[in-house]
Amino acid sequence: MKGEDVMPQSSGQQRLSWFQRSERWQMFTASPMVVASAVWLAFIVLVAVLAPALVAERANFQNLSLRFFPPFQIEQGIEFILGGDSLGRPILLQLAMGAQTSMIIAFFAVGISSLIGYAIGLVAGYFGGWVDNSLLRIADILHTVPSMLLALVVLFILEPSIFNVIIVLGITRIPVYLRTARAQTVEIRERTFVEVARSMGASHWRIMTREIAPLVFPTIRTLAVLEVAMVILAAASLTFLGIGLQRPDVDWGMMVADGKTYLKTAWFVAVFPGVVIVLTALSASILSNWLRAVEDPTQNILFARKPKPSRGKAP
Amino acid sequence: MSYLLEISDLNVTFETRFRTVPAVRNVSLAVGQGESVALVGASGSGKTVLGRSVLGLVDEPGVVRGSILFDGRQVVGRTEEELREIRGVGVAMVFQDALDGLNPVYSVGSQLSEVLTVRLGHSRAEAKERAIELMRQVGIREPESRFNNFPHQFSGGMRQRICIALAVGMRPKLLIADEPTTALDVTVQAGILRLIKTLQRETGMGLIFITHDLAVAREVSERMAVMYNGQIVEEGATEEIFSRPQHPYTRALLLAHPARAKSWRDLEPIPDEFVTDEPSSDNQTVSAPAPTASIG
Amino acid sequence: MLAFIRGRLLSGLLTIFGVVVLVFFLARLTGSPIDLFFPEGATQAQLESFSRAHGLDRPLLEQFWVFLSNAARGDFGMSIWQQRPALQAALSEMPATLMLTFLAMTVSVIIAVVLGTIAAAFRFRLVDRIITILTLATGSIPHFWFALVSILVFAIILRLVPTSGAGNWQSWILPVATVSLGPIGILTQVTRGAMIEVLSSGFVRNARARGFGSTRILYRHALRNAALPIIAVAGDIAAGMVNGAIIVSVVFAFPGIGKAIIGAVLARDFPVLQACIVVVGIAVVLLNLIIDLIYVVVDPRVRLS
Numbered sequence: 001m002k003g004e005d006v007m008p009q010s011s012g013q014q015r016l017s018w019f020q021r022s023e024r025w026q027m028f029t030a031s032p033m034v035v036a037s038a039v040w041l042a043f044i045v046l047v048a049v050l051a052p053a054l055v056a057e058r059a060n061f062q063n064l065s066l067r068f069f070p071p072f073q074i075e076q077g078i079e080f081i082l083g084g085d086s087l088g089r090p091i092l093l094q095l096a097m098g099a100q101t102s103m104i105i106a107f108f109a110v111g112i113s114s115l116i117g118y119a120i121g122l123v124a125g126y127f128g129g130w131v132d133n134s135l136l137r138i139a140d141i142l143h144t145v146p147s148m149l150l151a152l153v154v155l156f157i158l159e160p161s162i163f164n165v166i167i168v169l170g171i172t173r174i175p176v177y178l179r180t181a182r183a184q185t186v187e188i189r190e191r192t193f194v195e196v197a198r199s200m201g202a203s204h205w206r207i208m209t210r211e212i213a214p215l216v217f218p219t220i221r222t223l224a225v226l227e228v229a230m231v232i233l234a235a236a237s238l239t240f241l242g243i244g245l246q247r248p249d250v251d252w253g254m255m256v257a258d259g260k261t262y263l264k265t266a267w268f269v270a271v272f273p274g275v276v277i278v279l280t281a282l283s284a285s286i287l288s289n290w291l292r293a294v295e296d297p298t299q300n301i302l303f304a305r306k307p308k309p310s311r312g313k314a315p
Numbered sequence: 316m317s318y319l320l321e322i323s324d325l326n327v328t329f330e331t332r333f334r335t336v337p338a339v340r341n342v343s344l345a346v347g348q349g350e351s352v353a354l355v356g357a358s359g360s361g362k363t364v365l366g367r368s369v370l371g372l373v374d375e376p377g378v379v380r381g382s383i384l385f386d387g388r389q390v391v392g393r394t395e396e397e398l399r400e401i402r403g404v405g406v407a408m409v410f411q412d413a414l415d416g417l418n419p420v421y422s423v424g425s426q427l428s429e430v431l432t433v434r435l436g437h438s439r440a441e442a443k444e445r446a447i448e449l450m451r452q453v454g455i456r457e458p459e460s461r462f463n464n465f466p467h468q469f470s471g472g473m474r475q476r477i478c479i480a481l482a483v484g485m486r487p488k489l490l491i492a493d494e495p496t497t498a499l500d501v502t503v504q505a506g507i508l509r510l511i512k513t514l515q516r517e518t519g520m521g522l523i524f525i526t527h528d529l530a531v532a533r534e535v536s537e538r539m540a541v542m543y544n545g546q547i548v549e550e551g552a553t554e555e556i557f558s559r560p561q562h563p564y565t566r567a568l569l570l571a572h573p574a575r576a577k578s579w580r581d582l583e584p585i586p587d588e589f590v591t592d593e594p595s596s597d598n599q600t601v602s603a604p605a606p607t608a609s610i611g
Numbered sequence: 612m613l614a615f616i617r618g619r620l621l622s623g624l625l626t627i628f629g630v631v632v633l634v635f636f637l638a639r640l641t642g643s644p645i646d647l648f649f650p651e652g653a654t655q656a657q658l659e660s661f662s663r664a665h666g667l668d669r670p671l672l673e674q675f676w677v678f679l680s681n682a683a684r685g686d687f688g689m690s691i692w693q694q695r696p697a698l699q700a701a702l703s704e705m706p707a708t709l710m711l712t713f714l715a716m717t718v719s720v721i722i723a724v725v726l727g728t729i730a731a732a733f734r735f736r737l738v739d740r741i742i743t744i745l746t747l748a749t750g751s752i753p754h755f756w757f758a759l760v761s762i763l764v765f766a767i768i769l770r771l772v773p774t775s776g777a778g779n780w781q782s783w784i785l786p787v788a789t790v791s792l793g794p795i796g797i798l799t800q801v802t803r804g805a806m807i808e809v810l811s812s813g814f815v816r817n818a819r820a821r822g823f824g825s826t827r828i829l830y831r832h833a834l835r836n837a838a839l840p841i842i843a844v845a846g847d848i849a850a851g852m853v854n855g856a857i858i859v860s861v862v863f864a865f866p867g868i869g870k871a872i873i874g875a876v877l878a879r880d881f882p883v884l885q886a887c888i889v890v891v892g893i894a895v896v897l898l899n900l901i902i903d904l905i906y907v908v909v910d911p912r913v914r915l916s
Binding site for chain 3 (some may be wrong): 149153263305
Binding site (some may be wrong): 323370372395396398399400401402403408409412414415416417418419420421422430433434465467468478481482485533 | 812813814816817818820821822823824825827909910911912915
């Protein structure tokens with residue numbers, strides 16, 4: 001009865017929001033995995049912001065005598081704790097530099113695709129008709145061409161660069177949000193409170209922005225967090241294939257690609273960057289999963305509460 | 316004399332780590348062979364949970380304590396496997412949600428036949444013949460041609476009739492009907508009620524009819540138990556209760572019932588003290604208990 | 612049912628048309644498609660004669676029409692490096708990819724149904740939680756890294772399978788595992804969700820009330836219904852499998868459309884790349900059509916409407 005014991009007996013409205021907030025916080029702290037994921041993501045973001053200013057020079061300094069320097073040894077200082085790569089650069093600092101690239105790509109690609117998809121999905125779902133149909137059709141077509149193939153072609157035509165990777169991923173991920181936002185809008189549009197707003201003479205714009213958009217937002221937010229993971233993975237795949245970026249830009253996928261030739265002799269060059277990718281993507285997935293649990297306690301999985309007591313009602 | 320069903324001191328609670336909610340409290344109730352008993356109460360009064368507990372269908376986090384003797388055998392504390400001896404062939408149940416009651420991917424004929432072959436050991440041919448007969452018995456016209464139809468091709472009332480056929484097809488000694496007409500159109504309700512009464516008369520099975528509707532209770536039952544807040548507050552012959560209700564809640568219920576009023580002005584609302592303002596279980600935001608799950 | 616299939620067929624054709632249009636406009640994204648059809652270092656005269664011969668100096672709409680009619684005949688031009696039509700270069704790699712996708716789809720559906728059903732049956736218990744964490748993790752592992760680590764462990768350290776190629780059956784194990792990884796995670800979660808929903812439905816409760824055994828309830832009543840969303844999502848995943856196939860061809864030097872695509876990218880062979888997109892698009896549409904047909908067979912509500 002943790003949440004309820006301390007529940008203030010004031011008005012219903014206040015009670016609800018206070019209760020929800022405290023519960024959300026409890027759900028957050030109650031799970032070490034969620035806390036760990038949030039801390040890890042915050043750490044990566046911090047590194048991404050600070051690394052270029054602090055360690056750029058030392059990260060890219062090539063010392064061929066430290067080529068494939070083995071990991072978990074500190075004779076060469078803490079920066080070589082994860083070993084040295086094929087050009088004798090410290091892997092740890094390279095990872096820090098890679099964090100910046102990955103975070104920039106994830107932030108902007110997710111930002112672009114979520115905003116555009118959210119907006120178009122709302123409009124399409126609200127108005128329906130041929131606009132809606134053709135938008136869905138376009139989303140279908142984009143879905144039929146594998147995202148990586150599409151990205152390969154676009155980067156083939158344009159130049160490999162961080163900017164172009166952002167544009168490619170930003171556009172190819174739009175359909176995900178579009179479909180979700182549209183489906184929810186179509187459902188919400190039919191609800192009574194929207195009818196009421198309409199009957200009171202609210203404009204389309206007002207209904208969309210004030211009545212529908214706030215209800216669709218939580219889903220989009222949860223999806224966006226999950227998409228951070230997807231975009232990190234997609235970007236890493238492109239750079240792994242050698243088509244996303246060019247040195248001196250570096251990201252984790254590129255580092256794995258660098259190491260793949262030396263798998264037999266120096267496994268750590270390819271393995272460590274991958275571990276970082278997995279940890280970061282997994283953290284985003286877990287956070288997204290947790291957000292979903294907060295929003296819809298019945299559906300969720302990892303952070304779900306036990307089945308609720310049902311009183312005298314068949315499920 | 317021995318009863319068909321004897322419930323004594325039954326308590327059902329829903330227990331999670333953070334709260335315990337009683338649904339049924341200290342209920343004792345007996346049903347004789349071929350007797351029909353109505354269980355009346357507002358939604359949330361525990362009548363459905365009581366009905367389900369007879370079949371051992373109360374799931375986690377529900378906990379059942381006390382004694383339910385069916386045909387002299389204890390139901391409480393049995394394993395799922397042991398309960399199969401009672402379910403269907405001993406006690407059958409018809410539920411409220413007629414639209415969700417049939418498996419959408421199998422034809423109604425195959426679902427009826429399945430019950431007969433699996434539970435009663437009929438051969439396929441026997442089962443089909445009997446299934447068609449059952450369909451006719453519950454009032455489905457041209458059952459031969461509708462045998463291979465799927466649930467979505469039937470109306471809600473027809474689907475409930477098929478659910479009833481599935482229940483009585485196993486010749487149970489006791490039928491529990493849980494608000495079988497509530498989800499249906501008013502126009503088909505009377506037909507379903509008449510069907511259940513007829514089937515009961517023909518087969519001689521006992522009947523527990525769960526309803527919130529006093530007029531329905533009066534029509535189908537000889538005896539009646541009024542449930543309020545998980546307890547049986549009044550029990551007796553149906554006509555007796557209608558003419559001389561003892562408990563204040565029963566009186567309030569009778570005064571609030573539209574059937575006795577000439578116009579809505581005659582209706583009395585249920586007094587506030589009887590209205591449980593406990594949030595209903597499907598209201599997620601308010602009644603959700605604190606989180607219990609954590610990982611790591 | 613016929614209307615349903617006709618609708619799907621029509622929408623598939625429309626999608627393929629859309630893919631062709633997409634290819635056309637992608638090629639003109641930079642404004643000078645000629646560059647794409649020639650390796651770097653071609654002379655100005657070469658470029659101009661090519662441009663005239665292929666009508667690239669004509670108005671856009673006319674070019675579009677020519678492109679469409681050529682595409683309808685399966686003509687995407689000649690490969691720049693290989694002395695054969697681009698379409699042929701793309702098609703010759705398809706059998707290996709189809710086999711890989713088919714195997715991966717089968718493997719992932721089987722594993723996902725088993726894991727998802729277990730998770731749903733033991734909902735909120737430890738098994739469920741472990742399975743859920745695993746499925747989240749599989750979705751967070753990049754294909755290429757999984758492929759490399761599996762080579763490191765199974766080929767280099769344990770020497771159980773070859774590191775590359777598609778010679779014997781052992782060489783298929785790691786590629787299939789790599790491509791299945793993501794789908795297993797997604798499909799397990801879908802199965803779990805669908806099973807939980809079905810298990811809490813009225814007809815499953817009724818089946819229990821009729822005294823059916825749990826095996827019968829799980830397999831005959833629940834799974835058949837839970838199959839519907841699983842089939843639907845399997846269709847959505849089909850396109851994503853090609854992503855895995857591309858990576859697999861790079862890491863394992865595995866044959867397939869991925870090899871053609873990467874080869875075309877590295878050799879700057881745009882006609883082949885174009886043909887690859889269209890071929891993959893058609894394959895995905897066909898695969899979805901097959902999945903729709905399975906759906907129709909399983910769900911009487913679609914079949915009879």
